[in-house]
Amino acid sequence: MTFSIVTAAMSGLPGLSGLPSSRIRSPPAGRPPGRSGHAVEVSGLTQRFGSVVAVDQLTLTVPYGMFYGIAGPNGAGKTTTLTAVCGLREPTAGTIRIAGHDLRTEREAALSQLGVMMDGLSMPERLTAAEALRYTAGLRGLDDGWRVRAADLLEILGLDTVPRTLIAEFSTGMRKKINLALAMLHRPRVLVLDEPFEAIDPVSARSIELLLKQYVAAGGTVILSSHIMDFIERNCRRVAIVAGGRLLAEGPTAELTAGTTLNDRFVELVGADPVRELDWLA
Amino acid sequence: MTRTLLALKLRLFRNGPHDERAFSLVTGLVLAGGVIAAAVLAAREVIDEGWILLALTGWGAMWLFGPLAQPRPEPSVVSREWLRGLPVRPVRLARALSWPELLGVGPLITGVCLSSLVVLAAPGGAGPVAVAVLAAPAQLHLLVWAGKTVAALAAGLLRTRAGMTLAAVQTAIMLAVSFAGWVPVAAWLLPRLGDGLRLGRAVDVLAVLPTGWGFSAVLAARESDWRGAALPVAGLLIGGAVLRGCWIALTARALRRPPRRASAPGYRRSLPVSDAVVFRELATWSRDPARGVELRSAWLTPVLMGLIVAGSGWWWAVPLAGPAVAVFGAMVAINTYALDGTAIWQLLTTPGAPRADVRGRMAAWGLLFGVPSVALSVVLWAVTGSPLGVAAVGGAVAASAVGCALAPLLAVVMPAVGADARNRVHAVQRAGDPTGGQMTIFPAVLVAAVLPGAVAAAAGGRWWVAALIASGLAAVALTVLPPVTVRLLERRGTGLLDAMQRV
Numbered sequence: 072m073t074f075s076i077v078t079a080a081m082s083g084l085p086g087l088s089g090l091p092s093s094r095i096r097s098p099p100a101g102r103p104p105g106r107s108g109h110a111v112e113v114s115g116l117t118q119r120f121g122s123v124v125a126v127d128q129l130t131l132t133v134p135y136g137m138f139y140g141i142a143g144p145n146g147a148g149k150t151t152t153l154t155a156v157c158g159l160r161e162p163t164a165g166t167i168r169i170a171g172h173d174l175r176t177e178r179e180a181a182l183s184q185l186g187v188m189m190d191g192l193s194m195p196e197r198l199t200a201a202e203a204l205r206y207t208a209g210l211r212g213l214d215d216g217w218r219v220r221a222a223d224l225l226e227i228l229g230l231d232t233v234p235r236t237l238i239a240e241f242s243t244g245m246r247k248k249i250n251l252a253l254a255m256l257h258r259p260r261v262l263v264l265d266e267p268f269e270a271i272d273p274v275s276a277r278s279i280e281l282l283l284k285q286y287v288a289a290g291g292t293v294i295l296s297s298h299i300m301d302f303i304e305r306n307c308r309r310v311a312i313v314a315g316g317r318l319l320a321e322g323p324t325a326e327l328t329a330g331t332t333l334n335d336r337f338v339e340l341v342g343a344d345p346v347r348e349l350d351w352l353a
Numbered sequence: 354m355t356r357t358l359l360a361l362k363l364r365l366f367r368n369g370p371h372d373e374r375a376f377s378l379v380t381g382l383v384l385a386g387g388v389i390a391a392a393v394l395a396a397r398e399v400i401d402e403g404w405i406l407l408a409l410t411g412w413g414a415m416w417l418f419g420p421l422a423q424p425r426p427e428p429s430v431v432s433r434e435w436l437r438g439l440p441v442r443p444v445r446l447a448r449a450l451s452w453p454e455l456l457g458v459g460p461l462i463t464g465v466c467l468s469s470l471v472v473l474a475a476p477g478g479a480g481p482v483a484v485a486v487l488a489a490p491a492q493l494h495l496l497v498w499a500g501k502t503v504a505a506l507a508a509g510l511l512r513t514r515a516g517m518t519l520a521a522v523q524t525a526i527m528l529a530v531s532f533a534g535w536v537p538v539a540a541w542l543l544p545r546l547g548d549g550l551r552l553g554r555a556v557d558v559l560a561v562l563p564t565g566w567g568f569s570a571v572l573a574a575r576e577s578d579w580r581g582a583a584l585p586v587a588g589l590l591i592g593g594a595v596l597r598g599c600w601i602a603l604t605a606r607a608l609r610r611p612p613r614r615a616s617a618p619g620y621r622r623s624l625p626v627s628d629a630v631v632f633r634e635l636a637t638w639s640r641d642p643a644r645g646v647e648l649r650s651a652w653l654t655p656v657l658m659g660l661i662v663a664g665s666g667w668w669w670a671v672p673l674a675g676p677a678v679a680v681f682g683a684m685v686a687i688n689t690y691a692l693d694g695t696a697i698w699q700l701l702t703t704p705g706a707p708r709a710d711v712r713g714r715m716a717a718w719g720l721l722f723g724v725p726s727v728a729l730s731v732v733l734w735a736v737t738g739s740p741l742g743v744a745a746v747g748g749a750v751a752a753s754a755v756g757c758a759l760a761p762l763l764a765v766v767m768p769a770v771g772a773d774a775r776n777r778v779h780a781v782q783r784a785g786d787p788t789g790g791q792m793t794i795f796p797a798v799l800v801a802a803v804l805p806g807a808v809a810a811a812a813g814g815r816w817w818v819a820a821l822i823a824s825g826l827a828a829v830a831l832t833v834l835p836p837v838t839v840r841l842l843e844r845r846g847t848g849l850l851d852a853m854q855r856v
Binding site (some may be wrong): 180182187192207237 | 628630632633636640641678693694695696698699700701702703704705706709710773774775777778845848850851854
């Protein structure tokens with residue numbers, strides 16, 4: 072059974088036939104052999120910027136094979152948390168373990184399990200998508216299998232239609248796609264994605280969503296932040312709602328949204344701006 | 354709208370940053386004070402008043418050539434991207450933008466400098482002073498709009514690949530003249546020392562140039578030649594108005610033009626996977642707009658220096674252009690981490706990547722600057738048969754090794770952070786000012802270049818000593834510095850990323 076069929080069966084989405092699913096030959100690894108525990112364990116994470124506490128004693132546990140969402144308003148500490156999870160910022164306090172490896176003491180082993188896609192950062196901007204994949208494969212010292220995976224990712228994400236365009240010239244959606252391809256090329260066990268659907272068109276969002284579903288169906292773990300409640304509710308089996316750097320709620324999405332939508336639950340927890348009629352609009 | 358834009362510019366001044374502006378203001382006022390003091394001496398006939406004309410010509414040249422040496426991204430108060438959305442006709446907007454352009458350190462210090470014309474006119478009485486009071490702002494008007502027009506033209510040109518090469522040629526000419534320009538002057542001057550220095554007919558030539566019209570008007574007024582005084586002042590006013598019109602037209606055209614992206618690459622060569630970083634570096638040096646200009650200028654400057662030196666008849670010094678390639682190559686490679694910007698996240702999240710990155714950057718630098726430096730020294734030595742040939746080759750080897758190993762280290766330690774890589778599409782976009790790093794690496798690589806030859810000369814001309822010193826320096830630099838760079842990159846990388854995200 073191909074992975075797209077598995078994914079389609081799981082999600083009930085009808086539109087997967089357009090993907091060359093049979094070409095995803097090497098599934099991402101799930102739980103590493105000989106390792107127990109969780110894909111990501113964040114314990115008592117605190118991040119201060121001067122007197123500002125961006126993340127306050129945050130504790131999260133993400134099991135293997137989980138599609139995990141972190142939702143929160145702007146400035147909630149989502150990106151700060153994910154930045155610390157992928158080792159791009161030293162936390163003020165707390166520990167982070169990736170596939171059982173402590174990020175502080177076993178940094179290289181922890182990083183080797185991760186694929187990272189951060190919002191608003193540069194990439195090798197003067198390379199084309201194919202060149203960036205080739206460069207990334209070389210940087211990681213991947214074996215020859217990367218060529219097939221790179222070709223698949225370029226095709227599935229529609230990046231093979233712009234073979235001579237530099238990344239610096241890419242639209243926001245294309246930037247997200249190549250960033251995801253770079254993150255997935257080495258078949259990481261855990262994907263850390265910061266706002267993967269921010270400011271992109273529905274077509275790009277759909278191809279990214281379908282690829283992530285295939286990845287999770289094959290045993291990979293995704294931990295992502297997003298403002299798009301509909302996407303989180305549709306795909307994430309667990310969700311954490313954070314605000315002001317603190318965890319407001321965490322659990323299976325179905326339980327959190329019981330009897331309501333994730334959006335309503337989110338607004339209920341975080342609070343809404345005042346709503347009143349404006350006379351001058353009449 | 355003009356009043357709003359003037360207020361906006363004043364607010365921007367108030368909000369800073371102040372460091373660079375304060376430095377320019379103080380330096381400019383000191384220089385302007387020097388010109389006024391010289392004018393006082395000229396008015397008392399202590400020195401030839403031609404020196405004032407020479408100073409004013411130099412000042413005018415700064416307005417004209419300054420924008421070419423240091424092109425700026427925006428010829429206006431605020432970002433053109435923001436202004437483009439305003440529901441105002443581009444010509445009207447450009448006209449309104451022209452007035453705030455007159456506010457700034459440049460016009461202020463030039464105005465102070467041009468007040469030397471009033472000092473010069475003072476011995477002639479009220480009439481010449483009145484002419485000078487009119488001529489000084491008219492001269493300022495012409496210089497400001499000439500400078501702004503050149504800047505707008507340069508900004509437009511630099512948006513093209515040909516413009517990138519042109520900018521590199523201009524930079525190379527300026528650097529070559531700065532470093533080797535003294536050679537022909539020395540070759541001309543040395544035999545004439547003792548005869549006394551006179552400006553002679555040079556004053557007549559400079560007075561005819563637009564930069565000298567204000568000066569000519571004052572001199573004519575002092576001799577009661579009122580027609581002769583009125584003509585240059587009228588020329589200044591008309592010329593300034595025409596140039597302002599040109600600036601408005603260029604700015605309006607830029608406001609109408611949609612943002613353009615970089616051209617498609619032609620680089621499709623396949624390289625082995627193990628050379629990933631070298632491949633990325635070579636592609637980036639050829640495609641990044643900021644690096645592209647620097648690469649070209651680092652190659653061209655030593656060649657032009659060699660031509661200047663050869664033209665002066667000092668053939669024995671020509672092979673030294675080889676080590677100069679390494680010196681300039683090191684100077685232009687001083688800011689590569691900041692130029693690559695927040696892309697550093699990929700190195701920091703990939704196990705073993707910092708080491709591969711540092712080695713790859715060094716290897717690419719060696720290919721682009723180290724090999725050409727040594728090869729040029731050898732070829733020029735063979736062609737000229739210079740007695741300094743061995744010193745030049747030894748200097749090239751030592752300077753290449755030191756430059757190759759030191760440039761990535763200083764790029765980590767002293768990054769000049771500017772616009773992030775993803776936001777820089779044209780050479781005109783601000784990429785950080787690496788002057789501090791350049792001033793640090795320049796003496797280090799220069800010493801490495803000079804040391805083999807100097808020690809060999811001190812050892813009684815035994816040239817094997819030069820080879821020994823060069824090899825030793827190269828071995829030490831290539832062994833000691835790279836591990837330090839890797840460790841610093843691993844330790845400071847997240848801080849560097851943080852700093853680049855804040856810009």
